Amino acid sequence: MTLFRTVDAPPAVALFALNMAPTVGPAELAGIAVLAEDLGYESLWVGEHPALPDPAGSASPFPPDLELVDPIVHLSYLAGVTSRIRLGTGIVILPLRNPVVLAKQLASLDVLSGGRLMFGYGVGYIEPTFRAVGVPYRRRLARALEHVSAMRSLWHDEKPEFHGEFVDFDHIAAHPRPVQAPLPVITGGHAPAALRGAVTHSHGWYGFGLPPATVAWMKEGLRREADLHGRPDELGPLGVTVTPPRGALRPEMVGEYQKVGAERLVLFPPDGIDLAGLTDYVRAHAPGKIGATAFTG
Numbered sequence: 001m002t003l004f005r006t007v008d009a010p011p012a013v014a015l016f017a018l019n020m021a022p023t024v025g026p027a028e029l030a031g032i033a034v035l036a037e038d039l040g041y042e043s044l045w046v047g048e049h050p051a052l053p054d055p056a057g058s059a060s061p062f063p064p065d066l067e068l069v070d071p072i073v074h075l076s077y078l079a080g081v082t083s084r085i086r087l088g089t090g091i092v093i094l095p096l097r098n099p100v101v102l103a104k105q106l107a108s109l110d111v112l113s114g115g116r117l118m119f120g121y122g123v124g125y126i127e128p129t130f131r132a133v134g135v136p137y138r139r140r141l142a143r144a145l146e147h148v149s150a151m152r153s154l155w156h157d158e159k160p161e162f163h164g165e166f167v168d169f170d171h172i173a174a175h176p177r178p179v180q181a182p183l184p185v186i187t188g189g190h191a192p193a194a195l196r197g198a199v200t201h202s203h204g205w206y207g208f209g210l211p212p213a214t215v216a217w218m219k220e221g222l223r224r225e226a227d228l229h230g231r232p233d234e235l236g237p238l239g240v241t242v243t244p245p246r247g248a249l250r251p252e253m254v255g256e257y258q259k260v261g262a263e264r265l266v267l268f269p270p271d272g273i274d275l276a277g278l279t280d281y282v283r284a285h286a287p288g289k290i291g292a293t294a295f296t297g
Contacts, residue, residue: 007258014264016046018032018046024069034081044078047068106183107176114179117183119185152185155177182203209243
């Protein structure tokens with residue numbers, strides 16, 4: 001089996017961080033989301049940090065008063081104000097979540113969005129957040145991978161059952177099931193452990209803040225992990241999603257990302273941008289303006 005999906009067309013364009021200012025409010029959020037959908041953006045992606053250390057110190061790169069709307073709540077709102085554009089968690093910090101509860105939330109979101117959800121997860125790196133939630137920081141990858149497998153059972157098995165170190169259940173059911181079968185799962189992260197999770201448990205890999213040359217280098221890491229640990233046939237070829245370095249994306253760069261196999265570019269608008277500036281940014285980076293593939297649903 002070929003490890004990576006074949007990319008025969010320019011990448012699709014997506015938008016990151018609408019659960020932050022200046023789109024924390026419902027009217028601002030709806031306006032930008034509908035605009036992106038009308039312009040042919042393929043998807044909208046949101047990240048999460050349930051709580052941040054105060055003061056930030058060396059444990060966190062973020063200010064403690066960062067406004068960041070919960071990704072599941074945020075995407076549920078977007079599901080109601082859009083009709084075609086896909087919705088991605090980029091990422092949910094999976095070890096912090098109860099997998100049975102999260103599986104129900106994600107399945108419900110997939111149903112209410114008409115099958116538009118992509119579930120991206122990561123393992124997290126801000127240790128004080130783990131302490132606040134009451135989850136051990138150590139072995140967070142192992143915990144996350146168990147959570148993925150357990151949620152898949154709840155989503156897709158006729159009789160859900162999972163017995164692991166961190167998750168244990170049988171003789172339960174959870175409905176409704178996701179519209180999509182399978183529900184797309186994407187692993188985010190650059191460390192070898194994250195690459196291993198993408199290869200062994202996910203349909204795709206998400207790299208953040210990477211120029212094309214680094215994407216090519218990361219793909220070599222993914223190949224090494226596949227050689228070491230294998231890849232289940234049922235997952236199929238691995239898709240590659242990338243957020244380029246923050247800010248404007250030159251049209252000529254779209255072709256460079258296509259050459260290294262990126263099928264989706266999730267754009268991160270500049271820091272400190274206001275609503276008018278974000279509107280201009282979204283218009284300027286529409287697929288037709290930068291030579292990307294437009295999404296029609």
